[in-house]
Amino acid sequence: MSWSGRADPATLQVGADAIREALKTIPLSSGVYRMLGAKGEVLYVGKALSLKKRVSSYLRLNQLPERLRRMVGLTHSMEIVTTRTEAEALLLEANYIKKMKPRFNILLRDDKSYPWIMLTDGHEFPQITKQRGRPVKDATYWGPFASAWAVNQTLNLIQRSFLLRSCSDSVLSSRTRPCLLFQIRRCSAPCVERVTRGEYAALVDETKQFLSGKSTDLQQALVEEMEKASEAMEFERAATIRDRIRGFSSMQDSGIINPASIGDADIVALWQQAGKTCLQVFFIRNSRNNGNRAFFPEHADDDEAADILTAFLLQFYDDKPPPPQILLNCDPAELELVSEALSLKRGRKVELLQPQRGERRDVVRHAETNAREALERRLAESAGVSKLLDGVASVFDLDGLPQRIETYDNSHIMGQHAYGVMVVAGPEGFTKRAYRKFGIKGPVTPGDDFGMMREVMERRFGKRDPQAPDERPQDWPDLLLIDGGLGQFNAVRAVLEELNVRGIAIVAIAKGPDRDAGREWFFQEGKAPFQLPPNDPVLYYLQRLRDEAHRFAITTHRAGRSKAIKTSELDSVPGIGAVRKRALLNRFGSVRGVRGASIEELTSVTGINSEIARVIYSFFHPQ
Structure with a gap:
C-alpha cells in the first residue's frame, strides 16, 4: 500500500486544529483513538498507554513522516475509547482495524473462516464432521486447519481408523440399510445397529484420545486388542483391528512436518x-x-x-x-x-x-x-501482470495502468435461476474477495440478456454517497469488460449514462466465428470493432478474465439451481419433514402426484395418519 503525494499546508492546519480541539477532552488513561475524515470514515486506529500524550505527538508536524502528515491533513475529528490496561487497548485496536479497515493502518486482508473438526456430544451416536463459523452448542472442536483440504484429509483418515459416522442426524434416523462408507470400512453403521452404543462410545473415546495427542498409548492398546482377538481365534475381528491400525499409522506418517517436540x-x-x-x-x-x-x-x-x-x-x-x-x-x-x-x-x-x-x-x-x-512467486506474478496491464492500457487507450478491471457475465437456462456475476482483477491478479453475485430479481423476460445486464449495472453503480453524489467511489473500476457483443456494449453504456457514471472505459469481448478462442472481436466507444493478433499475450490475458467470469457465472448458476431443486412445495406443508417428504415422493413420484392424491391415498403412505393427510390435502386444495 502506498500513499503518494505531499500534504497540503492548508489542509494540514485544518487537521491540526481538529486534533487540538479533541485534546481538550482526551484523558491521560490508556485506550484507543480513531482519526476520522470529512465524511466520518476511519483514517487510522491507534492505541496508547496515555492517550493524551500519544495524540499530542501528531501536532509535532515537522517530526512526522510524510505519510502521517497526509493523515493529519485529512483528519476532521477524533473518537476515543478508554481501557483499563494497554494490553486491552492493543486487543481493541486490532479488532477495530480488522472491522473498519482504515487506509493508514497495516491491514491483514483475511476474510476467510478456518475449518475445524467437530464431534457432536449431545447424541448417543456422535457425528464427526468439519465446521466453519460460529461454534455449535454441545460439540467438541479440534483445530484450526489451514484449509478445507487439510481438514478433509484428516477426517478421511479418522474415519478409516475410528469408523465414526459423518452423516447428519436426519440421514442417520432415516436409513434402513448401511451406506457405502460401511462397505468400504469407513463407518461402523450405527444407523442400522451394526455397532452397539457401548462399542460406539469406545470408538468416540479413542478418537478423542488421538485428537488430544495420546496417540502412542492408543496405538499400543489397539495392537494388544488385535493380539487377544487373534489368540481367541476371532480372526475377522482381528482383521478389522489390523485395518484400523494401518489407517492409524498412515495418519501419523502424513503431513509435511509433524514435529514431536512441538505440541500445540x-x-x-x-x-x-x-x-x-x-x-x-x-x-x-x-x-x-x-x-x-x-x-x-x-x-x-x-x-x-x-x-x-x-x-x-x-x-x-x-x-x-x-x-x-x-x-x-x-x-x-x-x-x-x-x-x-x-x-x-x-x-x-x-x-x-x-x-x-x-x-x-x-x-x-x-x-x-x-x-x-x-x-x-507473488512478485514474479505481479511483474508479469504489470506488463499485461500496460498492454491493456495501450490497446484500449486508457490514461494509465488499470488498477481495477471488472468483468461481467450472465448465466441462466431459459431465464430460470438467472445470475449475473462480477469478477475483479488488478496488479495483484484476481481479487476473489471482491467478486460479487447478482441474483436477477427482474422483472426480466426469460432469455433477455440485455435486461439482465442492465439490472446488474444498476445494482453495481446505482448507489452513491448522498453527501458526495459527484465523488467517484474508491472501489469503482478503471475498465469494464463485458462478455458479449455490440448489443451488450450498448446496453451497458446506456445504463451508465443514465446513472451519470463517468471515467470508466467500457469494452465488450465477443467470441469470433464458430466461437473460436483467439478470434474474439472487441467493441469500444469511438472505435470500429477490432481483433488482436492470435498470439498476443494481451489477448490471452483478456481471455483469462472472460473465462474466469464465465466459470464463476456457471458455478453460481449451478449452485442456485441445485438449491432450488432440493426444495419443493412440500417443504411449506405444516408437519412435513424430511422423512415424510421422502415417503410421499417415493409413493407418488412428484409434488404433482401428491397434489392429485385423495385423502385415502395419502393415508396409505407410511408415516401419514388421517390428520396429517387432511393437512396435506387442505394445503393443496384450500377451497
Whole structure:
C-alpha cells in the first residue's frame, strides 16, 4: 500500500486544529483513538498507554513522516475509547482495524473462516464432521486447519481408523440399510445397529484420545486388542483391528512436518522483499501439521518488519483463540505487551518464542523458506501482470495502468435461476474477495440478456454517497469488460449514462466465428470493432478474465439451481419433514402426484395418519 503525494499546508492546519480541539477532552488513561475524515470514515486506529500524550505527538508536524502528515491533513475529528490496561487497548485496536479497515493502518486482508473438526456430544451416536463459523452448542472442536483440504484429509483418515459416522442426524434416523462408507470400512453403521452404543462410545473415546495427542498409548492398546482377538481365534475381528491400525499409522506418517517436540503451537515466519511482506503460518496441533497459509498484509513501504508482525499477530488472532506457543523467526514490536494481550485473549499464558536450536528452529526455518518462496512467486506474478496491464492500457487507450478491471457475465437456462456475476482483477491478479453475485430479481423476460445486464449495472453503480453524489467511489473500476457483443456494449453504456457514471472505459469481448478462442472481436466507444493478433499475450490475458467470469457465472448458476431443486412445495406443508417428504415422493413420484392424491391415498403412505393427510390435502386444495 502506498500513499503518494505531499500534504497540503492548508489542509494540514485544518487537521491540526481538529486534533487540538479533541485534546481538550482526551484523558491521560490508556485506550484507543480513531482519526476520522470529512465524511466520518476511519483514517487510522491507534492505541496508547496515555492517550493524551500519544495524540499530542501528531501536532509535532515537522517530526512526522510524510505519510502521517497526509493523515493529519485529512483528519476532521477524533473518537476515543478508554481501557483499563494497554494490553486491552492493543486487543481493541486490532479488532477495530480488522472491522473498519482504515487506509493508514497495516491491514491483514483475511476474510476467510478456518475449518475445524467437530464431534457432536449431545447424541448417543456422535457425528464427526468439519465446521466453519460460529461454534455449535454441545460439540467438541479440534483445530484450526489451514484449509478445507487439510481438514478433509484428516477426517478421511479418522474415519478409516475410528469408523465414526459423518452423516447428519436426519440421514442417520432415516436409513434402513448401511451406506457405502460401511462397505468400504469407513463407518461402523450405527444407523442400522451394526455397532452397539457401548462399542460406539469406545470408538468416540479413542478418537478423542488421538485428537488430544495420546496417540502412542492408543496405538499400543489397539495392537494388544488385535493380539487377544487373534489368540481367541476371532480372526475377522482381528482383521478389522489390523485395518484400523494401518489407517492409524498412515495418519501419523502424513503431513509435511509433524514435529514431536512441538505440541500445540503456530509457526509464524515473516519475509520482506521489494517493499512487500509475506507471513507464512503453520498450524501445529498435538505434534501434527494442520496445514499452512501465506498472508500478504497491506502496509506502507517504510513500515518496519517488527511493526508489521505485531499488527499481523493481533489481527490474526482477533477472531480465533491463540495457541499456548507462537514460534517466530523475528521479534514483534512491543514483544511483552503483545504476549500479555494474547494471553488475555486466550485466558491463559501465551509465549512468543524465537527458537535458536533443535527441531523447533528447523520448523521455523522451514516456514521462513515457504514465506520467501511465496513472496517471490507473488512478485514474479505481479511483474508479469504489470506488463499485461500496460498492454491493456495501450490497446484500449486508457490514461494509465488499470488498477481495477471488472468483468461481467450472465448465466441462466431459459431465464430460470438467472445470475449475473462480477469478477475483479488488478496488479495483484484476481481479487476473489471482491467478486460479487447478482441474483436477477427482474422483472426480466426469460432469455433477455440485455435486461439482465442492465439490472446488474444498476445494482453495481446505482448507489452513491448522498453527501458526495459527484465523488467517484474508491472501489469503482478503471475498465469494464463485458462478455458479449455490440448489443451488450450498448446496453451497458446506456445504463451508465443514465446513472451519470463517468471515467470508466467500457469494452465488450465477443467470441469470433464458430466461437473460436483467439478470434474474439472487441467493441469500444469511438472505435470500429477490432481483433488482436492470435498470439498476443494481451489477448490471452483478456481471455483469462472472460473465462474466469464465465466459470464463476456457471458455478453460481449451478449452485442456485441445485438449491432450488432440493426444495419443493412440500417443504411449506405444516408437519412435513424430511422423512415424510421422502415417503410421499417415493409413493407418488412428484409434488404433482401428491397434489392429485385423495385423502385415502395419502393415508396409505407410511408415516401419514388421517390428520396429517387432511393437512396435506387442505394445503393443496384450500377451497
